[in-house]
Amino acid sequence: MSPAWLAGALDLGGDLLVVPLMLPVVGLLLGLGLGGRHLGRVALPLMVLGLAAALAVAAAVFKAGAPLHYALGGWAPPLGVSLKADGLSVVLLLTSALVVLAVGIYAQRPFGVAPGAVETRSSLAFWMLLLGVWSGLNTVALGQDLFTLFVALELLTFSAVPLVALDGRAETLAAALRYLLFALLGSVLYLLGAVLFYGTYGTLDIALLAAAIGGADAVPAPVLAAASLMTVGLLAKTALFPLHLWLPPAHAGAPPAASAVLSALVVKGSFFLILRIWFDLMPMLLTGMAAQILGALGVAAILYGGLLALRQARLKLLVAYSTLAQLGYLFLIFPLAATSDPAGSTDVVTGGMLHLVSHALAKAGMFLAAGLIAASLGQDQISALGGIARALPITVLAFGLGGLALMGLEPSGAYLAKSLLDGPAAASGQWWWGLAMQAGGLLTAAYLIRVFYHALAGFSHPPSLKSRPARYQELVALALALGALLLGLLPAELLGLVAIGRSGVELGGLP
Amino acid sequence: MSMALAVDAGLALLILGLGLWIIAVRSSFAAVVGFITYGLVLALVWVRLAAVDVAMTEAALGAGLTGVLLLGAAARLPAEAPGGGPSAGLRVLVAVLCALVAAALAAVVLSLPEPAPSLAPLVAENLPPTGVKNPVTGVLLAHRAIDTLLETVVLIPALIGVWALAADRAWGARPGALTPVPSSSALTLLAQVLPPFGILVGIHLVWAGADEPGGKFQGAAVLAAMWVLVVMAGLADLPKVTSRLMRYTLVLGPLVFVAIGLAGIWSAGAFLALPEGYAKPLIVTIEVVLTLSVALVLGLLLAGPPKERA
């Protein structure tokens, strides 16, 4: 029995897609126009609405059992731009809405402006940039046109980069600049790829391009070049090894609320587009050497990120290197999906998306918790965390649960994801990917146990705290971590939602 | 070799030479000057490619405003220590790799399909319902309106990002990157005489852009340039970042665009659709309002983060 608003939303059909697309944009514009100091308070109801919109789209797609399409302006591709909401879109919309809402609640304290007080630089900047990131993510989730997706990527980058340097120190400014330069290189390579696609087929619509490419006998050289360029560009934005240099200082240097969004969502946006290119646009790529290379780079990221995380002295940097490692898991989907049968490959994609969501929730929770710890102690050296578990039990619990979720403890999302990925790995005889996942799991456990050890040590001598976090901040971090941990309890039908729009990997035929 | 080909070859060589200059020259200042020249020659190339709208945008925005931005930056950089950067061996390696990339790209360009696929016929067919005669304007504001909308939205976080680089205590102040030049009679004269014409040119570009080459981005760039000139001559003050009026103007364009787009759901069946018969007036409205907002954003992006006046 669906509530009235939901029933009404489901009736809208394709028009429904306009809501998540435009809601953050309108929030951004009205927010700037009507008064920066109200932004923090007004943003919260907006984010709740956004979550409702994402749920409505999910319900509509689930009910239809097929993706929703929408031609913007009434002009169908190739002339116009279309939107599509399939299982993958829905997952990204929901995850973004959830994490943005959580961060919005958490950030009331550091970036909120009391009624009557004057607008500050950091408060206006934070809320506007957060809304910008959210707009970019929703457009990435729904867009079907390569150029519209380019503009969405730029929106993401321009909103994310200034968040890194929000505290104005030279270190974070340098980190932001490095991030910007990598991201701009990524954008320009992506655009070059899009240009080559247009040059070969005269359209930028993903569905039309996929049909044209799938229908040809051999993939033309410009198209291969285009796919490689776009992938490399997006890898730079997703910080996959070896293009990862910018991520640790940037994510560790940003304010905790921003780090949460950066690690949980922003890097996933460019990854999402890699998924679109490899699974929707050119599935024949999956069978080739390139997919194996992506997988190998993923393994390198898992090992490199994990080993470096072990060596970090600072908590926030440890969490940032952990992001590098966890991103590596996502790239194992590519080699695994190719060599499975269509049902298996859908499982692989579902597993990948589950890992994406689980990491997003867990990492956001961990960054928020790490931020609270750092602020209370005045520093975030891991060796000096003694007694913090006694002083800030909820916060440390949040961090711990998030860590357990990352480690893949049942019933976390990561556990379910690994089980979905292990099946095809074993079935296709590519045992080395499974081995890499195990190694990664061990490293994750190692660096997190190190943190737990220090946090739990000196339990009888809690340190004196410079400031106490607000209770709601701790609870938000805890909620995120719990979300990641309990993700595996989702009913199987909901997992089927991810598969809507996936027709399985049909090699050599029309996708 | 025909005359046209000779001209094209000359332009191509000039472009390549300027590109090399920009990369290779020692002084940053010289590199920026080279870049401005490069932009202007590139505009000529665009004309040769029969893309006059793009040529105008490149000249005004790519060479003009970007040039001003980079010149200001070059003037504020500390003196560079010579050397630095990767070792000679690494440089050679990178150079070889880049040459390979360029060669691969060139090969790809040469292997693009003939006859070239094109959406031009489709655009031509679908231009009359939009009411405008300039196909680029039709594409920007009707067929692919979402890209234009998103792109105007993108400018706002970019501006916020620039403003966020202020010191905390400087928040209510005016942007400080365009320091007025100590009064120079030549500059003051220029700033008094040129803007009226510039503003007329900008307005004309927007108005005529519906049917002839031109449009809001070109017009906005010209208007922004005139404003910057006036500010640098010390004849006007930049608005404070907290200024209400400025913020309304900033968001007015995109909001009107979104509003018209949403209205399109009821009047024409889809978001950003234009109803029959009202298409051209709506497009012109959007263009005019957007020009205001975009000109303001472009100028403010040049103006930098707020700084306390000493």
Place this chain on the structure above:
Amino acid sequence: MSGVTLFGLCGAALVGLGLYGLICHPGVLRKILAFNLIGSGVFLLFGVIAKRGGGALAAAGTGIDSDPIPQALVITGLVVAFAATAIAVALLLRLVEVGGRGTLEDQAPASNPPHQGPKP
């Protein structure tokens, strides 16, 4: 070899040049210039594709000499590139003000001083 193809090769060369500058120049301003160079090379390639697409139409005398869609996209791209340059320049100038340098030195994150942050 037509003029259009020449410009296409030019665009390819510019991308290569810009890539070299982006990777090898230590100064951030030069990196920004190099990025603009790559961008203009990509736009030029797009323009070449547009002109090729307009060729048949021009012969038919429709008055459209070049595919309008790439032109529109390049204009959008030029605006986005300007915004990117503006952010980069603003970051650079602030780094010069606060940190006294115009290059990105190699940061060793592990040796950073303890996190001294504002409230969370």
